[in-house]
Amino acid sequence: MADRFDVVILGGGNAGYSFAFRAAALGMSVAMVEKDKVGGTCLHRGCIPTKALLHAADLVDEIKGAGEFGILTHEPDVDWGKVQGFKESVVARMYRGVSGLVKKNKVELVEGEGRLTDAKTIIVSTGDGERTLSAERGVVLAPGSIPRELPFIESNGNRIHNSDHGLEAKDIPSSVIVVGGNYIGLEFASMYRSFGVEVQVVEMLPKIAPAEDDDISEALYRVLQKRGIKFHLGVTVTGAQETDQGVEVTFEKEGENKTLSAERMFVAIGRAPRTEGIGLEEVGVATDRGFITTTSNFKTSVDGVFAIGDAVFIPDADWPHPQLAHVAFIEGITLAEHIAGQETPPVDYKNIPHVIYCQPEVASVGLTEGKAKDLGMDVTSKRYPFSANARALMLGGGQGFVKTVAEKDGAVVGVHIVGPRASDLISEAMLATTWEAYPSELAALIHPHPTLSEVVGETFLELAGKPLHG
Numbered sequence: 001m002a003d004r005f006d007v008v009i010l011g012g013g014n015a016g017y018s019f020a021f022r023a024a025a026l027g028m029s030v031a032m033v034e035k036d037k038v039g040g041t042c043l044h045r046g047c048i049p050t051k052a053l054l055h056a057a058d059l060v061d062e063i064k065g066a067g068e069f070g071i072l073t074h075e076p077d078v079d080w081g082k083v084q085g086f087k088e089s090v091v092a093r094m095y096r097g098v099s100g101l102v103k104k105n106k107v108e109l110v111e112g113e114g115r116l117t118d119a120k121t122i123i124v125s126t127g128d129g130e131r132t133l134s135a136e137r138g139v140v141l142a143p144g145s146i147p148r149e150l151p152f153i154e155s156n157g158n159r160i161h162n163s164d165h166g167l168e169a170k171d172i173p174s175s176v177i178v179v180g181g182n183y184i185g186l187e188f189a190s191m192y193r194s195f196g197v198e199v200q201v202v203e204m205l206p207k208i209a210p211a212e213d214d215d216i217s218e219a220l221y222r223v224l225q226k227r228g229i230k231f232h233l234g235v236t237v238t239g240a241q242e243t244d245q246g247v248e249v250t251f252e253k254e255g256e257n258k259t260l261s262a263e264r265m266f267v268a269i270g271r272a273p274r275t276e277g278i279g280l281e282e283v284g285v286a287t288d289r290g291f292i293t294t295t296s297n298f299k300t301s302v303d304g305v306f307a308i309g310d311a312v313f314i315p316d317a318d319w320p321h322p323q324l325a326h327v328a329f330i331e332g333i334t335l336a337e338h339i340a341g342q343e344t345p346p347v348d349y350k351n352i353p354h355v356i357y358c359q360p361e362v363a364s365v366g367l368t369e370g371k372a373k374d375l376g377m378d379v380t381s382k383r384y385p386f387s388a389n390a391r392a393l394m395l396g397g398g399q400g401f402v403k404t405v406a407e408k409d410g411a412v413v414g415v416h417i418v419g420p421r422a423s424d425l426i427s428e429a430m431l432a433t434t435w436e437a438y439p440s441e442l443a444a445l446i447h448p449h450p451t452l453s454e455v456v457g458e459t460f461l462e463l464a465g466k467p468l469h470g
Contacts, residue, residue: 002134005031007339008122010114010278011142013040014325015309017098017107018332019140024105026340031133032107033114033124039098040144041310042325048094049167050187052087054357057194061359065396078195080172087167116141116279119304138306138339141285141292142332143278145271145310145323150179152239159242160265163188173197175262177249179237181208183356185268186220189229190358192266199229200260202251206234209356213368213416215383215403220418223360223399232260240265271323273311288313296346298335308335319349327352351434353426360400363422366414366433369405379413381405382462384470386419390450395420404429404439404459411436412463421452428456439463 007023009016012034020032037044063076102109110133112126122139124131147162149155155162161169163184172195178185181203193199201208207217208224208231225231232251235258239250246263273290286293286301291313298306308331310323321327330347338344353365372379385401386392400419406412415429432442443464447457462470 002121002132003031004134004136005029005108006135006137007031007140007336008133008135009033009140009142010116010122011040011144011309012036012038012109013142013144013309013328014042015144015328015332016040016140016142017102018329019142019308019336020107020332021101021105022333022336023339024107026336028137028336028340030105030107031110032102033110033112033122033133035111035113037095038102038109039095042328043094043098044091045164045167047325049087049091050163050191051357052090053083053167054187054191054359056083056086057191058359060194062396068396078172080170115277116283116285116305118283119302135304138304140335141278141280141300141305141307141311142309142328143274143311146274147267148270148272150237150240150267150269153241155267159247159263160240160267162267166266173246173262173264175246176200176264176266177202177247177260177262178266178268179249180268180270181205181231181233182210182268182270183354184270185266186224186356186358188266188268190224190227193224193227193229194359198262200232200262201229202232202235202237202249202260204234204236208233209362211354212356212362212364213403213405213414214370216362216364216416216418219400220356220358220360220362223418224358227359232258271310275311288315297338297344298331306335306339308332317346317349322349322352322354324352324354348434351430353430355423355426357423360397360419361422362416362418363426363429364414364416365426365430366412367405368414368416369403372405372407372413377413378408379405380408380463382459382470384455384458384462386452386455388458388469389452389455391452392420392455394450395452402455402459404456404463406439406463411438412442412460415456415459417456419452419455425452425456428453432460 006028009032020030024030066073112124114122114124122133157165175198178189178201181201189199209217235251235253237251247265249260292307309328334344356362383401383403387398397420403416405414412432442460447454
């Protein structure tokens with residue numbers, strides 16, 4: 001006999017639990033199926049542990065540069081076991097918090113592997129046998145994603161790592177080849193370099209961080225090169241093999257084959273949807289390249305079945321669907337309110353900020369200058385350097401800049417940052433692009449002095465035609 005709930009969620013990651021909490025707050029009875037741990041990829045194998053390791057790496061760089069501030073130190077010693085322990089302590093504390101919220105919100109957590117059997121039913125294989133869950137108002141699929149693999153060799157956690165392996169590595173390699181020059185690859189490349197690793201990045205496209213504004217990508221490329229990271233751009237990786245010393249990677253560029261050697265290879269070529277074996281084909285849920293196809297309200301091709309998070313594809317969206325934790329959060333909240341009968345506008349993916357937590361950080365929201373021009377907009381842009389900002393200099397920074405793009409005589413459409421603490425500065429920019437604010441309106445905002453936020457404000461002032469320090 002089935003256990004009946006208003007809604008049943010398959011997946012307890014960011015999308016799943018945010019939906020569960022909001023649905024419960026709206027008075028629905030909720031069951032959430034999770035085969036691993038609540039919190040999903042972000043908490044256990046993604047955002048949180050990665051950024052914890054990156055913070056430890058940043059501290060190494062700060063200690064090495066302490067002499068510039070008159071603080072005399074020796075070369076820092078890294079106890080990798082304790083670094084991993086710090087990472088695990090952050091994850092454990094956040095996991096306890098999320099687990100407590102599951103209980104607080106009276107969400108029934110069903111631990112086991114679930115599969116969809118019809119539009120209203122999920123069967124879960126638990127340690128005590130099968131359990132049938134029936135949803136009266138909707139089944140929500142939030143299965144998440146997994147690291148993509150190269151077609152000719154699989155990551156094994158030995159010489160060849162993906163992001164899951166990289167977070168659990170028992171030691172730091174002396175050298176690494178990173179395959180993929182987007183956010184995951186660049187974050188790990190930055191971290192490895194801070195820990196003294198010889199790093200080479202191999203990227204198929206002609207620039208790193210390909211989704212970023214061209215000026216941002218170029219500036220980041222130069223700074224990372226200055227840090228000692230080597231790049232091979234515009235190449236096609238054709239093979240890889242383990243050797244007694246490590247790994248060899250072969251790539252082709254302009255008809256010429258080359259081979260690189262290192263102790264370890266790190267594969268960062270994106271994330272694939274985790275949709276195999278959950279019953280999609282049997283029930284008739286449409287997919288595209290493995291992603292679950294949905295409307296802007298997250299309805300699938302089967303009435304009463306919805307999908308959110310990393311594993312969805314929205315053909316009608318005017319912007320690519322980002323695989324980001326904060327996107328999953330807003331999708332979960334929005335869908336819960338939609339099922340509850342509330343009016344919910346589509347998620348505005350164009351104005352969702354994203355961050356690359358390398359050193360220096362990159363953060364962006366809205367349209368790049370190139371994208372705006374491709375859309376036929378007549379735009380102008382202004383840049384302001386961190387080297388002209390007192391707070392950035394106090395922090396030992398000064399690298400990078402803020403670039404703001406606006407329509408001529410119109411609203412701000414994009415803000416792009418490369419530099420210190422960009423991740424903390426981008427939220428103000430999100431308000432500007434989301435509210436379609438004009439530079440003249442933003443120029444009236446007062447930024448405290450001395451702060452990094454003044455760099456954002458200086459671009460607004462320049463676009464409004466009244467630069468202060470520019």
